[in-house]
Amino acid sequence: MDAKSLITGVSLGVAGFVVLGEVKKVLSKPKASRVKNASPGKRNYLIGGNWKCNLTLDGVTALVKSLNSAGPIPDNVDVVVGVPMPYLSLVRSTLRSDIEVAAQDSCVKTFGANTGETAATMLTEVGCTWVILGHSERRAGFNGHAQELRKGESNETVATKTKLAVDAGLKVMVCVGEHKQERQDGVTMKIVGEQLAAVKSALSTADWANVSIAYEPCWAIGTGLAATPEMAQETHSEIRAWVAKNVSADVAAKVRIQYGGSMKAANAKALLSQPDIDGGLIGGASLKPEFFDCVNGVPGM
Ligand SMILES: O=C[C@H](O)COP(=O)(O)O
Numbered sequence: 553m554d555a556k557s558l559i560t561g562v563s564l565g566v567a568g569f570v571v572l573g574e575v576k577k578v579l580s581k582p583k584a585s586r587v588k589n590a591s592p593g594k595r596n597y598l599i600g601g602n603w604k605c606n607l608t609l610d611g612v613t614a615l616v617k618s619l620n621s622a623g624p625i626p627d628n629v630d631v632v633v634g635v636p637m638p639y640l641s642l643v644r645s646t647l648r649s650d651i652e653v654a655a656q657d658s659c660v661k662t663f664g665a666n667t668g669e670t671a672a673t674m675l676t677e678v679g680c681t682w683v684i685l686g687h688s689e690r691r692a693g694f695n696g697h698a699q700e701l702r703k704g705e706s707n708e709t710v711a712t713k714t715k716l717a718v719d720a721g722l723k724v725m726v727c728v729g730e731h732k733q734e735r736q737d738g739v740t741m742k743i744v745g746e747q748l749a750a751v752k753s754a755l756s757t758a759d760w761a762n763v764s765i766a767y768e769p770c771w772a773i774g775t776g777l778a779a780t781p782e783m784a785q786e787t788h789s790e791i792r793a794w795v796a797k798n799v800s801a802d803v804a805a806k807v808r809i810q811y812g813g814s815m816k817a818a819n820a821k822a823l824l825s826q827p828d829i830d831g832g833l834i835g836g837a838s839l840k841p842e843f844f845d846c847v848n849g850v851p852g853m
Pocket residue numbers: 602687768772773774775776812813814815833834835836837
């Protein structure tokens with residue numbers, strides 16, 4: 553068992569009795585314990601880039617070229633880029649094979665009269681292996697006006713999409729997170745728990761093997777105001793405890809929890825050094841060469 557898994561087990565088993573800071577003093581995190589195709593209980597880092605609704609064809613071509621020449625990916629890291637729908641095929645056919653490709657959404661239904669939507673199965677046919685679901689921008693909604701709180705996808709919609717995507721053979725980064733006022737009101741885990749509860753209701757226990765939880769505090773997205781490593785760790789630890797209580801201890805030990813919200817080269821290493829932060833979902837910085845500085849920011853590199 554690696555140090556991170558051990559910390560997780562300890563924190564889940566004796567939560568309230570152990571101060572994580574004290575545990576970290578006696579347990580270092582050896583790089584060698586995180587390996588590709590990690591065995592049960594060991595979690596590879598997962599660094600996702602979310603290109604959002606950015607880039608022209610020329611920009612995509614240049615970014616792929618930059619990624620292709622960015623050097624090796626550490627053995628203990630999985631890298632995925634979330635690509636706008638029109639470029640998925642092109643990126644999959646030109647991008648290095650050790651970076652996986654994600655779509656940024658998929659349909660809440662399968663095939664049919666769903667104009668403008670993309671069924672999860674279609675994504676698999678163009679080489680996607682991942683999909684990002686429930687991003688806060690989609691939960692906010694796009695109605696031709698300024699985005700409003702929670703006028704878009706409901707928790708249940710995100711959960712249904714997650715189940716359909718997993719059933720289609722995709723892995724899912726399912727995004728959760730609170731708004732600024734909710735954090736100030738002290739209801740972060742109430743909000744995140746409700747988002748996770750909907751997903752849990754839609755999934756079998758086995759389905760969780762294909763799910764990563766992306767914790768993205770909305771107030772940190774695109775603002776330059778990332779959560780501090782300690783603040784993010786606290787919520788990640790609470791999310792893992794929620795999964796242990798409501799899904800299973802085994803799933804909690806295995807599920808990856810990414811942090812998203814103004815992650816960049818300057819703060820990636822400190823965030824990724826936290827015991828329950830298993831990666832990132834990176835927006836703005838994923839459009840720049842510094843994305844690979846985040847990849848190389850995993851502890852032990
Ligand atoms: O999906 C990515 C997140 O929304 C974070 O975006 P950001 O890194 O630009 O803050």
